[in-house]
Amino acid sequence: MADQEGIEFMLPICRWKGYGGATDYQGATLETVTWACGLLAKTERLTVFGTVHAPLIPPLIAAKEFVTADHIGEGRFGLNLVCGWNEGEFEMFGATLRDHEARYAYAQDWLDIVKLAWSSREDFDFEGGFIRLKRVRANPKPYGGTRPLIMNAGASPTGQAFAIRNCDALFSTILHGISFRETAQHVENIKALARRCGREIDVYTVGVVTCRPTGRQATDYYRHCIVENADWDAVDNILAMRNVTPQTYAPEEFRRIREHQANGMGGLPLVGDPDTVARELAQLAAAGLTGIAVSFVNYLDELPYFCAEVLPRLARSELREKPGAI
Ligand SMILES: Cc1cc2nc3c(=O)[nH]c(=O)nc-3n(C[C@H](O)[C@H](O)[C@H](O)COP(=O)(O)O)c2cc1C
Numbered sequence: 001m002a003d004q005e006g007i008e009f010m011l012p013i014c015r016w017k018g019y020g021g022a023t024d025y026q027g028a029t030l031e032t033v034t035w036a037c038g039l040l041a042k043t044e045r046l047t048v049f050g051t052v053h054a055p056l057i058p059p060l061i062a063a064k065e066f067v068t069a070d071h072i073g074e075g076r077f078g079l080n081l082v083c084g085w086n087e088g089e090f091e092m093f094g095a096t097l098r099d100h101e102a103r104y105a106y107a108q109d110w111l112d113i114v115k116l117a118w119s120s121r122e123d124f125d126f127e128g129g130f131i132r133l134k135r136v137r138a139n140p141k142p143y144g145g146t147r148p149l150i151m152n153a154g155a156s157p158t159g160q161a162f163a164i165r166n167c168d169a170l171f172s173t174i175l176h177g178i179s180f181r182e183t184a185q186h187v188e189n190i191k192a193l194a195r196r197c198g199r200e201i202d203v204y205t206v207g208v209v210t211c212r213p214t215g216r217q218a219t220d221y222y223r224h225c226i227v228e229n230a231d232w233d234a235v236d237n238i239l240a241m242r243n244v245t246p247q248t249y250a251p252e253e254f255r256r257i258r259e260h261q262a263n264g265m266g267g268l269p270l271v272g273d274p275d276t277v278a279r280e281l282a283q284l285a286a287a288g289l290t291g292i293a294v295s296f297v298n299y300l301d302e303l304p305y306f307c308a309e310v311l312p313r314l315a316r317s318e319l320r321e322k323p324g325a326i
Contacts (some may be wrong), residue, residue: 003043004305011293014051016089021234033065040073051080054110056093063117070142078149084109104162106130111166118147164194169202174268180287187288202290208264208269209294211306222271225297230262264295279311285319
């Protein structure tokens with residue numbers, strides 16, 4: 001359905017260990033590159049990302065997996081590179097979570113190798129701060145003389161600088177209540193930093209859509225899911241891993257972060273009737289964002305309504321091209 005309606009991409013979460021709570025939130029997730037291969041084989045236009053923890057897989061295996069997926073999708077595979085933050089997951093691999101700066105320094109070696117494996121027509125040696133390789137040969141290259149899109153969602157200055165140096169897209173979370181001006185300034189700042197390195201980068205964000213025929217129905221459903229029926233134990237486990245606890249934050253701030261987290265792991269809430277949701281998306285575009293990864297509580301129920309009501313409104317305001325029929 002997403003492919004037919006002209007949704008541009010799908011972006012999976014890569015999770016190895018659930019967050020506990022009554023639902024064991026994200027406890028059963030598919031491996032994302034394999035998942036992408038399946039979707040790419042069954043679709044025609046979508047870009048499908050694989051989300052990969054650089055420290056958990058050798059770069060040459062990863063590079064070849066990405067090339068394989070890219071050939072299946074005839075150039076539609078994208079890479080979401082993540083450095084990891086969840087210690088429990090790393091323990092399962094017998095891997096150590098490096099300190100924050102070193103995580104991105106390691107990822108730089110890793111991504112440099114992946115890009116060389118994709119592009120180098122000759123055997124190459126690699127001598128990085130973390131990884132050394134001899135006489136590397138990697139074929140085939142990505143599909144059709146292009147390379148997969150690369151994105152990263154670094155939030156820290158180091159993470160953002162990594163994306164600016166290396167990626168086509170940076171995903172930034174926008175907290176609920178952040179003003180239009182602050183969002184526009186953030187986007188402009190990232191683009192200006194990229195220009196200074198002679199690069200161009202697109203900035204995207206993440207949102208959770210609750211769209212219903214009336215605003216009242218939408219807020220009722222939002223309250224039902226996100227406030228009354230959230231798996232608060234899982235939410236608190238996630239926050240504790242990041243040292244966000246009632247001990248480290250003031251009560252009001254803790255409550256705000258907790259609700260933000262319960263809403264689809266921290267996406268911007270887009271709650272309302274189709275006019276309201278379309279207007280809010282238009283404002284994000286006006287602030288300079290290129291796109292948004294949206295999630296729903298129940299995709300099968302909610303995506304058809306979103307596609308039928310919100311997408312045409314965006315097309316009418318010339319924020320999207322109308323998809324041609326397949
Ligand atoms: C849209 C989006 C998707 C992300 N996907 C994953 C993921 O699948 N797995 C993961 O471990 N981290 C994921 N992250 C976390 C980021 O990679 C990053 O670690 C986090 O935003 C903190 O930024 P920092 O590393 O600069 O401190 C995601 C973040 C965002 C905003």
